Amino acid sequence: MSRFIQPSQYTKKFRAVASADLRINGITVVAGENGCGKSTLSKLLYYLYKTISNYDVLVSRKLRNDLSNVARFLEIAQMELFRKGINRQQRHEFQTEFRVLRRNLARKIIDEKQMIDWLGFVDRIVLASSLEKSFDKKGLERLMYIAEDIIKKIKINKNDINSSPFELVKTHIKSLFKEGFGLMKSRSTKLFKEELKNVFHDNNIPEIFDVFEFGQEIVSLNKSNLSIPYSIQSAIYIDTPMVIGLNLERNSYWNDLNKLLKQKNVNSFSEFSNIISNEIIEGDASVDESILGISDFLFKRSDGSIFNLLDCATGIKSFSILQLLLKNGSLTDKTLLIIDEPESHLHPQWIIEYARLIVLLNKYIGIKFFIASHNPDMVSAIRIIAEKEESLEKLNFYLAEKELSYSYNYKHLGIEIDPIFESFNIALDRMNLYGGEM
Secondary structure, X not given: OOOOOOOEXXXXXXXXXXXXXXXXXXXXXXXXXXXXXXXHHHHHHHHHHHHHHOHHHXXXXXXXXXXXXXXXXXXXXXXXXXXXXXXXXXXHHHHHHHXXXXXXXXXXXXXXXXXXXXXXXXXXXXXXXXXXXXXXXXXXXXXXXXXXXXXXXXOOOHHHOOOOHHHHHXXXXXXXXXXHHHHHHHOEOHHHHHHHHHHHOOOOOOOEEEEEEOOEEEEEOOOOEOOOOOOOOEEEEEXXXXXXXXXXXXXXXXXHHHXXXXXXXXXXXXXXXXXXXXXXHOEEEEEEEOOOOOEEEEEEEOOOOEEEHHHOOHHHHHHHHHHHHHHOOOOXXXXXXXXXXXXXXXXXXXXXXXXXXXXXXXHHOOOEEEEEEOOHHHHHHHHHHHHHOOOHHHEEEEEEEEEEOOEXXXXXXXXXXXXXXXXXXXXXHHHHHHHOOO
């Protein structure tokens, strides 16, 4: 198994991937039949760099999810206070403070102050209830049942704690925050493993998934901690241009992409944005934000006509996504842009234009690409244009070859594309089989 100076990754025995030893240092193109694991590799790379780049944010999100039952407990406890008749001013103060607690947890990286604030809010409820004598026996019993259900997944010796449900909940809050602080300090691989299980809806993870940079292993599922990469600091995943403008929970990377597209325009790399506008789509994509904060994706055609981008042709959406990312500075030499079948929905002429952009953006900006393609025009165009631009050294093709049923090894082809075309010839064989010799 070779090791490269620039970023590379090795995956073994995960879903359809038997083994894949891939260079990620320029333009990486993987080809193969449906179901060979190309999308699996794309998602592995995306969620790896997303986890590393947003580690503290993901820890905070995990804590927010883990505290959801605690929040419900505190809502119920407040209702008991309100039901027993605390004055309107106190009710307003409790509700305001609780909203601030939850908002800060959603918007900020967790810290010691937030833990103190949550614990202090519990104490305020206890103090108010003791002054107002708000919780009767039945109410306390219900709160105890809820508290015991909340803590059932963590190891707490209830004999060492005051029998109050509020003490149980406080101990649980401390435990969750301290776990979060520990994760942020250690950058534990555990968080990445949990992310993979959520993404693939499967408790199985790769037998091996290792990432290397400058010859050093920086990520391994068999190690406890994640290092911080330098060459790739962010990843963007595009698997369909149809997702633009949509807000769906099905795939988090769809929402991630739309958030990036809505970033404020900083007019970055205008020369490449102009190529898209003037030489390809004959128009300009933009984001218009209303006073209410609602963002609309617009397409202004070269004749001055303005359209909702969501209503435009899918091919225009494909190039508009690149244009918007270029305009707002989301694409840099530290970006890995993962595109699944970029040729989808494109006219043959635009397939060549898209391939040209891939080569130029890599050569002049340094954007790294991971491309999965079925299309002979896309594969050959990338190869031919890269040769013309004298950037073949940054180009690597891979072909998924079947090892066993539903299991594929990814063969490194370097800059040779003939084996990929031989795999495409299967379609011609089928045509001859079903339609007779041509």
